[in-house]
Amino acid sequence: MIIQNRRSFIEKSAKGVVATGLITVASCSGSEKDALGSSFVHHVFFWLKEPVTTETRDRFEKALKTLVTVETIVDYHLGVPAPTDRGVIDTTYSYSLLTTFRNKADQDIYQTHPTHLKFIEDCEELWERVVVYDTISI
Amino acid sequence: MIIQNRRSFIEKSAKGVVATGLITVASCSGSEKDALGSSFVHHVFFWLKEPVTTETRDRFEKALKTLVTVETIVDYHLGVPAPTDRGVIDTTYSYSLLTTFRNKADQDIYQTHPTHLKFIEDCEELWERVVVYDTISI
Secondary structure (H helix, E strand, O other), X not given: OOOOOXXXXXXXXXXXXXXXXXXXXXXXXXXXXXXXXXXXXXXXXXXXXXXXXXXXXXHHHHHHHHHOOOOOEEEEEEEEEOOOOOOOEOOXXXXXEEEEEOOHHHHHHHHOOHHHHHHHHHHOOOEEEEEEEEEEEO | OOOOOHHHHHHHHHHHHHHHOOHHHHHHOOOOOOOOOOOEEEEEEEEEOOOOOHHHHHHHHHHHHHHOOOOOEEEEXXXXXXXXXXXXXXXXXXXEEEEEEOOHHHHHHHHOOHHHHHHHHXXXXXXXXXXXXXXXXX
């Protein structure tokens, strides 16, 4: 079940909604435009300053986990480079922060949210480079 | 309802699952590790060759929509640069393809899937640069 494509899951669960009256389940699909359920994807890559110590990692990961409590975030993923290796893959970053939003307005709220501003204030000394890709649904 | 954080939605809907016996709904949460429900995120950015015509866009978008039918994909997002503008944001790419997988093994299946290979064969002449970020949950 867990490996099936979410679209087919939604189709199946939508039938369940009708059958059970559990209307809130329908919001699992989120958007009609794509399977992720969010139109705005904000993907950030951090290159931390060397040396990247265990203490640095602990501090940064704790800060990331607080950051993603911002209410307008629909989904998030906190990551490190996967063990893949092809020429087109950039594995040089330290951490990946993926957050999704219903729309640009919700992402704008996140940008000026006190939790986000505190994250920057607390952690900006840790990174040497940040690259952001903001993308909206086609 | 739709703007609430998915984690709280899952908590609430989990209660609904118990009440109704709709066990499949539980897979909406996917993973205990993060809110996205997938441990492996594969994010690809394409820079198409100039000039990027309407015909090129139509062809590429159609190919992307076929590509994301690969069964091991949990969620996906097909995007273009959002109208955001800060120094750290890269807005130079043409298209963004985000796909999530349960794990690296499922992503490996995708890499050699006939649908993926046909996408590359059909479209590689369209792009001049591709950058991939593969990231796994911390």
